[in-house]
Amino acid sequence: xxxxxTPDSCPVDHSTPSARDACPVDHTARSTxxxxxxxxxxxxxxxxxxxxxxxxxxxxxxxxxxxxSEAQFFKAMARKNHDPQPADMKSIVPIHNxxxxxxxxxxxxxxxxxxxxxxxxxxxxxxxxxxxxxSPKAQFNMLLGYAAPFDRHDWVVDRCGTKLRYIIDxxxxxxxxGDNLSFYLDVRPALDSWxxxxxxxxxxxx
Numbered sequence: 001x002x003x004x005x006t007p008d009s010c011p012v013d014h015s016t017p018s019a020r021d022a023c024p025v026d027h028t029a030r031s032t033x034x035x036x037x038x039x040x041x042x043x044x045x046x047x048x049x050x051x052x053x054x055x056x057x058x059x060x061x062x063x064x065x066x067x068x069s070e071a072q073f074f075k076a077m078a079r080k081n082h083d084p085q086p087a088d089m090k091s092i093v094p095i096h097n098x099x100x101x102x103x104x105x106x107x108x109x110x111x112x113x114x115x116x117x118x119x120x121x122x123x124x125x126x127x128x129x130x131x132x133x134x135s136p137k138a139q140f141n142m143l144l145g146y147a148a149p150f151d152r153h154d155w156v157v158d159r160c161g162t163k164l165r166y167i168i169d170x171x172x173x174x175x176x177x178g179d180n181l182s183f184y185l186d187v188r189p190a191l192d193s194w195x196x197x198x199x200x201x202x203x204x205x206x
Contacts, residue, residue: 048070049069067097168185
């Protein structure tokens, strides 16, 4: 697991030189995310906002994680030589934030009723992006012919002193109308602790 990120970074570490500009999407998969972007050649260039949105995800110390601004996001992509377009930031930053919020909401579903409320709720301790490392479940599903996830994150939460790792596999699909991409997140406790094993077994017999 990587070292703890800086207090104002977004809740995914891709081991970039500056965790403050980190993004929860591995940009080797940028072609997938680019399908959400609306800019095209000839579009006007908009000034990039420096404003940052505070997430609903509590930090292990105090306060909540803060997402990168449009300007920070743009700089991070430019540093990785992904030829970002300023106008794209108006679309991709809200997607970035929404995906993280959905991931946290799924973790909270797993954590509901497991004692975290006794200390003010579970908190996100650290995180790691693993876009090139397929989880065992994803590998098994791929053997069965299912599509591979385009990204993976590992998030470690603190439940009143108990650390628990969650695996998040990201998949793309289409909405009910079939005309827009949507995301499916497979979020579950890792099987590297007795607590994680117990939670996974209990989910099989509700």
